[in-house]
Amino acid sequence: MVLLTPKGLTEERFSANHRSKPCSCRSGKDSGYGYDYDYAQLFSPNSLECGEFINVHHECTPINILNPYTTPTRMFSKRRPLYRFPLIPLSVLAVVLSFLFLYHYYVKPDSQFPGFSKASASSHAPQCSSQALALGEKFVWYAPHSGFSNQLSEFKNAVLMAGILNRTLVVPPILDHHAVALGSCPKFRVVDPKDIRNSVWDHMIELIRSGRYISIAEIIDIASLVSSSLVRVIDLRDFVSIWCDISLDLACITDTKLQSSVSKSLKRCGSLLTGLHGSVEKCIYAINEDCRTTVWTYHNDGHEDGMLDSFQPDEQLKQKKKISYVRRRKDVYKTLGPGSEVESASLLAFGSLFSSPYKGSELYVDIHESHQDPRFLSLMEKIQLLPFVPEIMIAGKEFAKETIKAPFLCAQLRLLDGQFKNHQKATFNGLRQKIESLRKEGPLPIHIFVMTDLPRVNWVDTYLGNLTRDKHNYKVYFLKEGDELVKQAAVKLMAAGHGQRFISNSNTIGKKYCSNQRLPDLLLYVEQAVCSSASLGFVGTPGSTIAENIELMRKFGSSS
Structure with missing residues (x-):
């Protein structure tokens, strides 16, 4: 495993790279024009040096604008035009002050964070650092x-x-x-x-x-x-x-x-x-x-690269949608x-x-074949199975052991989202058949854990409502987001630090600005962990990827 912590990516580097060179201004912070000349902290190493600015400013010696060339020893020297030379240093000063005004309001904020000034000065075309x-x-x-x-x-x-x-x-x-x-x-x-x-x-x-x-x-x-x-x-x-x-x-x-x-x-x-x-x-x-044009494959010899995929848009779809896509299989190693x-x-x-999978092919990634x-x-x-972190699995087992305390059936019912809302009857029929089978085989009441997107207030006129009312034959369990078990699992998970972070949070310069981290909502994950240990079986919603994941967890015994 490669540790990807670049040298110097800490607060120390930020402060070192942007520390200003000390300088001072002979005339103090206010030279009479109402502007602050103590701008040393603004300049990065790539910017104008503070000393250069001060030299420019102090070359402009204050003069008598009525007769700038009068001296004690030349009282009657030839008068020169008043409109030429005095305007030169004044115009320089005006340009410098304008520059400082714009610099103060538009560049100064950037200099407090690495990369801002540097990026602002670069072209708009994106470039790697x-x-x-x-x-x-x-x-x-x-x-x-x-x-x-x-x-x-x-x-x-x-x-x-x-x-x-x-x-x-x-x-x-x-x-x-x-x-x-x-x-x-x-x-x-x-x-x-x-x-x-x-x-x-x-x-x-x-x-x-x-x-x-x-x-x-x-x-x-x-x-x-x-x-x-x-x-x-x-x-x-x-x-x-x-x-x-x-x-x-x-x-x-x-x-x-x-x-x-x-x-x-x-x-x-x-x-x-x-x-x-x-x-x-x-x-x-x-x-x-x-997925409209490509199916990624992987073979040792790349033999499928460039071949047409078996799934293509039919003529009716081409005419209706006015599309002309052609799906080709591309070998990921050969292409990328x-x-x-x-x-x-x-x-x-x-x-x-x-x-x-779709119509004998895969929609986008078809990498399943065995390789040498x-x-x-x-x-x-x-x-094949990437399990949940231990804090989630432990919470699921704890609920089964401490709350249900008996062999139970898990029902995952997706009823409101997408295409599933149109198949509620079929979803409930699958659960009904499984429960009737259990009634014939074992003792009552049957313990059932339910995970569903249907709010409890909407259970009344459904098969779930019938189950909860028949307390003699069924005992129904469920979890809520605010349950203490779920909240404690979130607290333990955040403390565990599973996130594969190689740069400590404490070393990120902006960390102080994000102090509102909330506890994650683990309800969906803990529910799946509970279902993975249901000893009386599992009834999932056909076509649901959540159901597929629970089946995988049960197959590989991730709850053990």
């Missing part, structure tokens, strides 16, 4: 979206891509449910990769500001994956600190005088990382292929690995990495 290029490390990141289970699926594909391409994976936060949406791959109606990357960046800044940023590595246990050296990772916050020379915590600044500069610097960083203006040589390669045009890029930026490479086989095996 010399520090980023000097790392010698190659990175890959992507744009997660939709609900948590979809984000987990994308994370697994990202781990695969990072392992295959031998790049360090930039680990993203968990996004709010459907804060960023992809669209529909089967309908060939999706958001462009650069736009979805930009949406993820904007939402990530919002998570920082609202104190709700939590890395997926703080929820999913990847310790064994990293310790096995199968993949290298770095937290997105640490990556931005290195790559853009700015702490994301600065997004929390409320000082109106600083907000503009901070906002510009964050926007500049975001436009670079998202590839908003395209790829930059040796810096970033922005992948703009998506050593020897490709992408190899020299320090950062490789994907859009969505979500994929699922033992490292790749080991990586494939490890990502």
Whole structure:
């Protein structure tokens, strides 16, 4: 595992690099023009030296504007025009004062944080910092979206891509449910990769500001994956600190005088990382292929590279939507690995990495076949199930042991979101059949743990309402976000520090601005942990990725 802590990325470096040279002004802080000349603290090493300004100022010796050339020994010297020479030093002084006025109000705030002044002076075209290029490390990141289970699926594909391409994976936060949406791959109606990357960046800044940023590595246990050296990772916050020379915590600044500069610097960083203006040589390669045109594969000989995929838009869809997409299979190693045009890029930026089976193919990532490479086989095996961190699993087992206290059935009922709201009857029928089977086989009451997006107040006229009222035959359990068990799990999780942070929070220059970190909402994860230990079985909603994850947990016995 590579420790990606660049030398000097601490507060000491910031203070050292921006410490001003001492200087003073002979005439004091006010020379009579109403301006403060003690601006030594404003100048960075790349800016005008303080001493140079003072020399310019003091070359302008005060004069008698009525007769500037009068001396005690030349009372009757020839009069010279009053409008020539005196105006020269006065005009110089006016220019200098104007410069200082603009510098004070527009540049000074930037100089308090590394990289601001330097970036402001540069061209608008995004460029990698010399520090980023000097790392010698190659990175890959992507744009997660939709609900948590979809984000987990994308994370697994990202781990695969990072392992295959031998790049360090930039680990993203968990996004709010459907804060960023992809669209529909089967309908060939999706958001462009650069736009979805930009949406993820904007939402990530919002998570920082609202104190709700939590890395997926703080929820999913990847310790064994990293310790096995199968993949290298770095937290997105640490990556931005290195790559853009700015702490994301600065997004929390409320000082109106600083907000503009901070906002510009964050926007500049975001436009670079998202590839908003395209790829930059040796810096970033922005992948703009998506599921409409590409299916990523991986073979030792790359034999499928360039072949047509079996799933293509039908003629009716082409005519109706006026599209002409052709889906081709591309070998990820051959296209993006050593020897490709992408190899020299320090950062490789994907859009969505979500994929699922569809009509005999995969929507975007089709890397399932066995390979002779033992490292790749080991990586494939490890990502089949990425369990929750111990604090979540322990909370789930504790609820089953201390609250339910008996063998139980778990029912995962997704009833309100997307397509599932149109299939409530079928979802309840599956649960009803399982319960009827248990009634014939075992003792009563039947203990049932329910996780659902249907609010309790809406249970009354549903099958769930019938179960809760029949207390003789059924005992129904559920968890709420405010339950003490869930809150204590969040407290323990935050204290554990699973986030793969290589740069201490205390060493980020903007940390003092983000003091509003909230406890994460772990309800969904603890519920899945409870369901993984349901000894009487599990009934999930068909097509739900949450149900699929619970089935995996039960298959691999992650609750044991």
